[in-house]
Amino acid sequence: MSGNDAFNRSSRTLRSPPPEGRPAMEAVQGTPVAVAPAEAPDVVSTTEIQKWISEIEKRLSEICNIANDGKLNSEQKLRINTLSKSVLGGISQMAVQYQAVKQNLLLSQAKVNTLSLQNNLSTQLHELKQCMQAKVTTEEKQSFADMVRTGKSSAVVPTKSNSSIVIYPADKEKSSEDTKTLIQNLIKPETLKLHVRGMRKTKNGGVIISTDRKDDLEKLKASQQLQQSGLKVEDTTKRRPKIIILGVPTNMSEKEVFDCIFEQNVADLQPNLTRDIFMSSVKLSHKSGKKDLSTCNYILECTAEVRRMLIQQQRIFINWTSCPVRDFTLLTRCYLCHLYGHSAKYCKDTEPTCGHCGSSGHSFKECPKRAEPAKCATCLRFKKPSNHKTGDDQCPVKKNAQIRYLDSIDYEGA
Numbered sequence: 234m235s236g237n238d239a240f241n242r243s244s245r246t247l248r249s250p251p252p253e254g255r256p257a258m259e260a261v262q263g264t265p266v267a268v269a270p271a272e273a274p275d276v277v278s279t280t281e282i283q284k285w286i287s288e289i290e291k292r293l294s295e296i297c298n299i300a301n302d303g304k305l306n307s308e309q310k311l312r313i314n315t316l317s318k319s320v321l322g323g324i325s326q327m328a329v330q331y332q333a334v335k336q337n338l339l340l341s342q343a344k345v346n347t348l349s350l351q352n353n354l355s356t357q358l359h360e361l362k363q364c365m366q367a368k369v370t371t372e373e374k375q376s377f378a379d380m381v382r383t384g385k386s387s388a389v390v391p392t393k394s395n396s397s398i399v400i401y402p403a404d405k406e407k408s409s410e411d412t413k414t415l416i417q418n419l420i421k422p423e424t425l426k427l428h429v430r431g432m433r434k435t436k437n438g439g440v441i442i443s444t445d446r447k448d449d450l451e452k453l454k455a456s457q458q459l460q461q462s463g464l465k466v467e468d469t470t471k472r473r474p475k476i477i478i479l480g481v482p483t484n485m486s487e488k489e490v491f492d493c494i495f496e497q498n499v500a501d502l503q504p505n506l507t508r509d510i511f512m513s514s515v516k517l518s519h520k521s522g523k524k525d526l527s528t529c530n531y532i533l534e535c536t537a538e539v540r541r542m543l544i545q546q547q548r549i550f551i552n553w554t555s556c557p558v559r560d561f562t563l564l565t566r567c568y569l570c571h572l573y574g575h576s577a578k579y580c581k582d583t584e585p586t587c588g589h590c591g592s593s594g595h596s597f598k599e600c601p602k603r604a605e606p607a608k609c610a611t612c613l614r615f616k617k618p619s620n621h622k623t624g625d626d627q628c629p630v631k632k633n634a635q636i637r638y639l640d641s642i643d644y645e646g647a
């Protein structure tokens with residue numbers, strides 16, 4: 234307010250015109266009170282405030298000029314000058330404080346935005362987690378057998394429940410091929426209206442016949458031709474299912490592990506299942522995993538009932554830990570001949586078959602054709618299209634072996 238040093242007339246209370254409905258400030262006896270724009274929906278720009286201040290300054294100088302021209306005594310003039318200066322000082326202070334408030338508001342708004350963004354993200358993550366958990370749960374609940382039966386992991390969809398019988402020759406010298414020919418000469422599937430799913434050879438010259446329906450087997454068993462032929466018809470005995478328990482501490486003895494499985498997971502849940510019955514229902518098939526680790530996997534052979542109970546729990550408690558439980562449906566593939574269902578220990582071949590090119594007489598390591606695309610040794614043996622890797626999930630022989638394997642397992646129980 235430079236240049237206004239003369240004062241006249243009576244002092245007046247200054248009421249600054251609040252621009253565009255902004256809250257008013259009042260200067261009362263040189264003590265300016267700033268009223269914060271508490272419910273202001275938007276912020277005032279700095280230029281607007283500067284305009285406002287210079288507007289007030291203009292009016293204050295006018296007051297000082299009027300005072301100067303009037304017949305005020307010097308004391309009154311001084312008073313007006315002081316009051317004007319104090320008003321302007323207060324307004325400047327208020328502007329500074331307003332800027333600070335404005336800055337805080339902007340910061341808070343940014344924080345609120347970030348928080349709501351984070352909140353949205355966390356909600357989405359939570360939903361995603363739930364979705365994944367639900368998916369994992371359904372997949373865990375679905376055994377591999379179910380997956381194959383529903384065709385989820387296989388293009389070959391086996392039919393409903395599997396039923397089969399095994400037929401042995403009366404003469405033990407006969408081969409499975411002889412037995413098969415004999416059966417085919419004796420039985421006419423069209424007469425018995427059979428739905429034969431497949432025939433396959435067994436040891437001891439036997440043939441296993443699988444049908445779609447259990448009734449078909451009854452028809453076969455009742456067949457006069459078969460009864461009079463001397464062939465022996467037997468029900469196939471199914472293998473017990475296997476389950477795998479992952480991450481079992483290696484420092485525990487097998488007995489301790491079995492005790493824990495029973496006491497911590499079975500005893501309370503199935504009071505009818507006594508310790509003796511349980512122990513006779515489970516058998517350790519083998520362990521897997523690297524030797525030097527603190528945990529390993531237990532592969533157990535168990536009854537359908539025990540399998541169901543443990544698989545349903547998804548995790549079982551063993552001592553101070555909990556271990557996931559899954560169906561164990563890993564197919565054995567012989568690394569010598571690459572056929573499914575036996576290990577190299579029981580292989581009849583004398584020389585290895587190459588897993589890369591499928592030729593016999595050399596192993597994978599010695600293969601001269603390693604630069605060429607891999608061929609399926611198993612399919613090559615059966616003279617099937619073999620332009621896929623040995624052991625590929627899409628390999629038709631592997632798929633068939635998987636189905637046969639699953640069919641041979643008693644998942645239902647008595």
Ligand SMILES: [Zn+2]
Nearest residue numbers: 567569570580
């Ligand atoms: Zn083999």
Ligand SMILES: [Zn+2]
Nearest residue numbers: 587590591600
């Ligand atoms: Zn080779």
Ligand SMILES: [Zn+2]
Nearest residue numbers: 609612628629
């Ligand atoms: Zn294949």
